[in-house]
Amino acid sequence: MQSFNSSLLENAVEQLSKLPGIGRKTALRLALHLLRRDEEEAVALGEAVIALRKNICYCSRCHNISETEVCPICSDPRRDSHVVCVVENVKDVITIESTHQHSGLYHVLGGLISPLDGISPADLEIESLVKRVTDDNLKEVILALSPTIEGDTTNFYIYRKLADLPVEVTMLARGISIGNELEYTDELTLGKSIQNRVLFSSTFPKR
Amino acid sequence: MQSFNSSLLENAVEQLSKLPGIGRKTALRLALHLLRRDEEEAVALGEAVIALRKNICYCSRCHNISETEVCPICSDPRRDSHVVCVVENVKDVITIESTHQHSGLYHVLGGLISPLDGISPADLEIESLVKRVTDDNLKEVILALSPTIEGDTTNFYIYRKLADLPVEVTMLARGISIGNELEYTDELTLGKSIQNRVLFSSTFPKR
CATH class of the missing domain: 3.40.1360.10 (Dna Topoisomerase Vi A Subunit; Chain: A, domain 2)
Incomplete structure (x- = not known):
């Protein structure tokens, strides 16, 4: 365990390294990056993280994240x-x-x-x-x-x-992925795509 | 550009993706991770980042980061x-x-x-x-x-x-890295390590 000679740096590294996929080495790199940038940038990051967790709730209808009781998607009359x-x-x-x-x-x-x-x-x-x-x-x-x-x-x-x-x-629908080589498609998916084949003419844009 | 239907999430993702090596996809993953965790964890992260940038200064003697005017290393009488x-x-x-x-x-x-x-x-x-x-x-x-x-x-x-x-x-000193195969050491480094060879007996622990 490396010693940082600074409890502020130590604490920031520890908190950052709790994030998924971020180890102590990366966390240290991120913390030192923040030290080199303007103070506003670090404050904006810190505040955004706090506001995110404190103010976001879940839509009572669809359980998507939302800032209001019913989310914008559920309350959109055009949908x-x-x-x-x-x-x-x-x-x-x-x-x-x-x-x-x-x-x-x-x-x-x-x-x-x-x-x-x-x-x-x-x-x-x-x-x-x-x-x-x-x-x-x-x-x-x-x-x-x-x-x-x-x-x-x-x-x-x-x-x-x-x-x-x-x-x-x-x-x-399950079938072959667009852009993938047929050769590398697994047999199960390829089999499904044969079972569920569609009329070629159905892929034309409708007038 | 994906739309998040939430300015809080959008802002958190934007701030996180300013960090080096973190793109928008990773930033979204981190933000959603924070949403799943306890509120204290997100607040601790946010506050650690803000405190880091706001309270750290540089040692007036060695220019290392420090929380005091002279850093703990410079003021350690045993050094x-x-x-x-x-x-x-x-x-x-x-x-x-x-x-x-x-x-x-x-x-x-x-x-x-x-x-x-x-x-x-x-x-x-x-x-x-x-x-x-x-x-x-x-x-x-x-x-x-x-x-x-x-x-x-x-x-x-x-x-x-x-x-x-x-x-x-x-x-x-410049020389071969401990644990590396000699075969894969570059010529320049290997050359230096021959020029700067040391007495084998000098590597024994001193009594």
Whole structure:
């Protein structure tokens, strides 16, 4: 353990090294970088981190992060409030928003069912989703979870929960990734993409 | 550019991504990590960063970072105040301290002479070093700069500046790195290590 001869530096390095993927060496580099910059820059960083954690809450409807009780997406009248996209976490909302292909709302589960990690359906926002389907009279629930064992388990659990309700449950298409060489696509994905093949003419832009 | 639907998150990501080696994707991951942790942790990080930049100053003698006017190393009576190790920056002090082989003081230059980057001797703490040699009656100045063009230029400049003063100017030994295969050592370093070979018996611990 290196000694820094300064408790301020020691403390900053210790706090920075708690961040994921940042060890003590990187933390020291970041701290020394901050020392070289203008004071305002370090203060702005510190205050942004504090404000982020203190002032952000979760949307009471979709459980996405929000600065208000209902998030801007849920309260946007231009969005289709009868279509809800189910995602694992906050980051997935940002990722799907960046595609500009989903004009409905979201529902953030807060994780995936994973018995090995001790995460059961009760730990996730699944009951609130079922309630929302009835209360908000949803027409479609789009399952947009990762194509992993945990994601598929969660997909199936939600599908069963919604089976008796008058709502359409869809999921993201699985197939070959755009830009990838066919040669390097795994057999399972390639097999799925053959099963789920679509009419070539359906890919033309609609007039 | 992804939209985050939250100015707090946007601001935190922007501030975090100003740190070296941290892009917007990593910054988002760090911010979302902070949101998942206890509030105290985020506040501790923010406050540590602010306190670091606001309260740290530079030692008036050696220019190392310090929380007091003279740093703990310079004011430690057990250290040899007649031997000063010249280093490029604050990090090098920490690195050399971790070897426990230097019991004297330091002098932090704040960089190396580099005409290409527009860094001239006047930008560095060289005049203050020359003054210190006389004022503090130094016996030895150890040049501990990186073995690069810039380091060697700075070494030579300092050596010339101190040539007429009654002080011994030494530099770190250059040779093969411990643990490295001889096969992969570059010729220049290997050549130096032959020129500067030492008596094998001198490596035995002294009684």
